[in-house]
Amino acid sequence: MLRIAVPNKGSLSEPASQMLREAGYRQRRDTRELVLADPANDAEFFFLRPRDIAVYVGEGTVDAGITGRDLLLDSGSTATEHLPLGFAGSTFRYAAPQGTLTDVSQVAGQRVATSYPVLVADHLASHGVQPAGIVRLDGAVETAIRLGVADVIADVVETGSTLRAAGLEVFGEPILRSEAVLVRRAGAEAPAGLDVLTRRLQGVLTAQQYVLMDYDVPVEHVERAVAITPGLESPTVSPLHNSEWAAVRAMVRRSETNRVMDDLYEVGARAILVTTIHACRI
Ligand SMILES: Nc1ncnc2c1ncn2[C@@H]1O[C@H](COP(=O)(O)OP(=O)(O)OP(=O)(O)O)[C@@H](O)[C@H]1O
Numbered sequence: 001m002l003r004i005a006v007p008n009k010g011s012l013s014e015p016a017s018q019m020l021r022e023a024g025y026r027q028r029r030d031t032r033e034l035v036l037a038d039p040a041n042d043a044e045f046f047f048l049r050p051r052d053i054a055v056y057v058g059e060g061t062v063d064a065g066i067t068g069r070d071l072l073l074d075s076g077s078t079a080t081e082h083l084p085l086g087f088a089g090s091t092f093r094y095a096a097p098q099g100t101l102t103d104v105s106q107v108a109g110q111r112v113a114t115s116y117p118v119l120v121a122d123h124l125a126s127h128g129v130q131p132a133g134i135v136r137l138d139g140a141v142e143t144a145i146r147l148g149v150a151d152v153i154a155d156v157v158e159t160g161s162t163l164r165a166a167g168l169e170v171f172g173e174p175i176l177r178s179e180a181v182l183v184r185r186a187g188a189e190a191p192a193g194l195d196v197l198t199r200r201l202q203g204v205l206t207a208q209q210y211v212l213m214d215y216d217v218p219v220e221h222v223e224r225a226v227a228i229t230p231g232l233e234s235p236t237v238s239p240l241h242n243s244e245w246a247a248v249r250a251m252v253r254r255s256e257t258n259r260v261m262d263d264l265y266e267v268g269a270r271a272i273l274v275t276t277i278h279a280c281r282i
């Protein structure tokens, strides 16, 4: 039985459950459920605080879990990143009142407020910067400067609107680019079922990131067209009733759909059709 920890609250919770559902696993309907058995998939889900998930996985209490890369690094746990999951993307950055600081070296001698004290201490140490202190807060970190408990903050930034509203701006290089990740215990033998979970999640990611493209192209231009849509292994090329034309089918990155259609049209492809992929195993 594979034991998997899933965030019970916060921005990771709903998309993590949604991704597991798309991968064919049972997920809870009632947010008060703390444990959910999925006997058909030989799995059991534990709904835990996102910040605690790496700790449980590192201890081996559960086999794998979904958390944020930033939370994993801040936990100090021996759990290791197994698969990036492509949602809850953010950067982790220093910020200060607009027009004041420009470089991480200027954090020396300043008080830094953050919910991620280990991440910040490690980053400052790796840059040889000694702050006056690190103030650990649970949230609403952006308010700490106005309230006088810190001079600098280090926090999650997605759109930047929370910072702007607080009159702050980022400075220095990003400390980290974070996203939701599947974590597992480091060094231990892969638990039974982890390979299947991984392949299923990769299938969901691929279905989200790729489309299926079909088109007809004159036989003499097949090689040029296929160079534009090389597919994952190799595109399918089929004969058509009119022997001067061939049909091609290939997977294409969703973000490149329109550029690829333009390029195909240029080399003579016609009847270019794009279909979403519902599920796949690669
Ligand atoms: N606005 C955001 N955009 C993207 N990811 C975010 C955002 N806020 C938090 N995260 C990510 O969510 C994880 C933190 O989850 P956590 O549940 O602790 O905080 P939260 O989502 O801010 O919830 P809350 O503060 O309401 O409890 C981190 O991995 C962080 O990078």
Ligand SMILES: O=P(O)(O)OC[C@H]1O[C@H](OP(=O)(O)OP(=O)(O)O)[C@H](O)[C@@H]1O
Pocket (backbone or CB within 6 Å): 138, 139, 140, 141, 142, 155, 156, 157, 158, 159, 160, 161, 162, 163
């Ligand atoms: O760049 P933005 O799009 O504004 O998003 C970033 C904000 O979102 C999160 O806060 P949340 O709303 O979870 O509140 P919290 O600070 O209490 O955790 C995070 O801690 C930042 O404050």
Ligand SMILES: [Mg+2]
Pocket (backbone or CB within 6 Å): 139
């Ligand atoms: Mg928050």
